[in-house]
Amino acid sequence: MNFYREGAEVLDKLDAKKGSIQGNLNAIAEKNRKRTAALVIETLKYKSALQNIIASTPLLTQEKRLITSSNLALVLVHDLLFARGGIQASDGPIKQAVLRHQTRLKAELVKLKIKKGVQDNEGLAEKGDDRASHIPRYVRVNTNVWTLDGAIAHFEAAGFTSIPSSDLVPEAKQFSVDPHISHVLCFNPSVPFATSPLLAEGKIILQDKASCFPAYILVPPDSGGWETRKVVDATAAPGNKTSALSALMGNKGKITAFERDSKRFKTLQSMLKKARCQNVTPLNKDFLGVDPGDKIFEGVTHILLDPSCSGSGIVNRMDYLLEAGEEEAGVDQARLLKLGSFQLKMIKHAMKIKSATRITYSTCSIHKEENEFVVYDALISEEAAQAGFTLAPREEVLPAWPRRGQSEGTALSQELAASLIRCVPGEDRTNGFFVACFVKSSPLVNKQEGKRPREEDHADEVVGGTPRKMRKAKKRKVKQG
Numbered sequence: 001m002n003f004y005r006e007g008a009e010v011l012d013k014l015d016a017k018k019g020s021i022q023g024n025l026n027a028i029a030e031k032n033r034k035r036t037a038a039l040v041i042e043t044l045k046y047k048s049a050l051q052n053i054i055a056s057t058p059l060l061t062q063e064k065r066l067i068t069s070s071n072l073a074l075v076l077v078h079d080l081l082f083a084r085g086g087i088q089a090s091d092g093p094i095k096q097a098v099l100r101h102q103t104r105l106k107a108e109l110v111k112l113k114i115k116k117g118v119q120d121n122e123g124l125a126e127k128g129d130d131r132a133s134h135i136p137r138y139v140r141v142n143t144n145v146w147t148l149d150g151a152i153a154h155f156e157a158a159g160f161t162s163i164p165s166s167d168l169v170p171e172a173k174q175f176s177v178d179p180h181i182s183h184v185l186c187f188n189p190s191v192p193f194a195t196s197p198l199l200a201e202g203k204i205i206l207q208d209k210a211s212c213f214p215a216y217i218l219v220p221p222d223s224g225g226w227e228t229r230k231v232v233d234a235t236a237a238p239g240n241k242t243s244a245l246s247a248l249m250g251n252k253g254k255i256t257a258f259e260r261d262s263k264r265f266k267t268l269q270s271m272l273k274k275a276r277c278q279n280v281t282p283l284n285k286d287f288l289g290v291d292p293g294d295k296i297f298e299g300v301t302h303i304l305l306d307p308s309c310s311g312s313g314i315v316n317r318m319d320y321l322l323e324a325g326e327e328e329a330g331v332d333q334a335r336l337l338k339l340g341s342f343q344l345k346m347i348k349h350a351m352k353i354k355s356a357t358r359i360t361y362s363t364c365s366i367h368k369e370e371n372e373f374v375v376y377d378a379l380i381s382e383e384a385a386q387a388g389f390t391l392a393p394r395e396e397v398l399p400a401w402p403r404r405g406q407s408e409g410t411a412l413s414q415e416l417a418a419s420l421i422r423c424v425p426g427e428d429r430t431n432g433f434f435v436a437c438f439v440k441s442s443p444l445v446n447k448q449e450g451k452r453p454r455e456e457d458h459a460d461e462v463v464g465g466t467p468r469k470m471r472k473a474k475k476r477k478v479k480q481g
């Protein structure tokens, strides 16, 4: 019965807006976590149907001494009606209390299905955001542990058919290799990976395709020479991008992974262990709290920056809630501006690390305030000017990805916007996402000579990645504001 109590407690905390689903599940002892996570997610999926059914019976009033909360009723009735094998607990007074009402509960389930015009229980599940149904279930093959060929052979032997990549979501027993990220496989969202042993073995990582972009852009596949390289992941937990970086570097070289939150740091540690990342040193430290001249950063050339954001790009499919990096409440203008200024501070801090030559900045937000505006402000900053940072050209930033940054309504030229990546949920088969890549010298500055143009010769061209006119306009705006 503890299992049900634990699940009900997580639901109580979510009702009280105390933390995210992921955060609350992480607080549960690891041996019970998988089972409780499945119970919580499944109950949430059927929450409104279950509430409806329970409210039509006298369960809560007649059994209030034993069924002490409505969430305890939800998890128990969920299993009674929807789980194979019913309530998974030995006979005891609480189970008996629910069973006393089972005939009525089952009759109410039938009535509800008729009322809703659905054939089966699945028809009662919350659909979440409709855009989520256009997003395949992405599975990243962790090459620290497994190979792409090994994974393909495994899934084929398990009865899945490999199909060519297309714009359609694969059918239930099909999969395809993603055309943009070579170690990512696309499945139908209904394939139940959350309880797969491949996850526990670290062979696969459930990670939205767009979330793989930053590591892929920072450390292009097959780029080699990582044995002696030093990389920083400035905002690492839960560790999806850190483990992707680790794999792209062939588990070689050194990645220092910062995470300031102590609870999330524990998740990061366990993720890195599971994904067998031998080249990562996790640090429970605030990235902004470490001086850019500190010896931790000595020789660091590449930095992945994926700071906290509004999360406005994450579309609501129940199981995606489990993957969200960090949930932020509300996305009002004041909140966006506050987030934007924090994100800019993080980029500027990274730019001050002398040896850094390449920095990716990413968010799972759809708002310009956290994306193009932040990039523009970073480009015109003193830090960028002093270190010589500008944007990497499109050719270096996943050129085959069609949707680029927005110049309209922003101060970025079309050329600069084209070197940014955007993903739109519902249109791009991914969650909403944004990536920029800052580099110390870029062909955008002066393609012919590989050096900056003389200012007097090119009064309106790019300086420090930003047209001079815009820089002036921006300065005027800042002064006026």
Ligand SMILES: C[S@@+](CC[C@H](N)C(=O)[O-])C[C@H]1O[C@@H](n2cnc3c(N)ncnc32)[C@H](O)[C@@H]1O
Pocket (backbone or CB within 6 Å): 211, 234, 235, 236, 237, 238, 239, 240, 241, 242, 258, 259, 260, 261, 264, 285, 286, 287, 288, 289, 306, 307, 308, 309, 325, 326
């Ligand atoms: C969007 S999440 C990162 C997700 C992660 N990159 C992944 O793909 O799994 C942002 C993380 O940065 C952490 N964070 C925010 N500010 C930080 C700082 N100044 N130093 C270190 N970590 C920070 C947050 O606690 C949070 O865990």
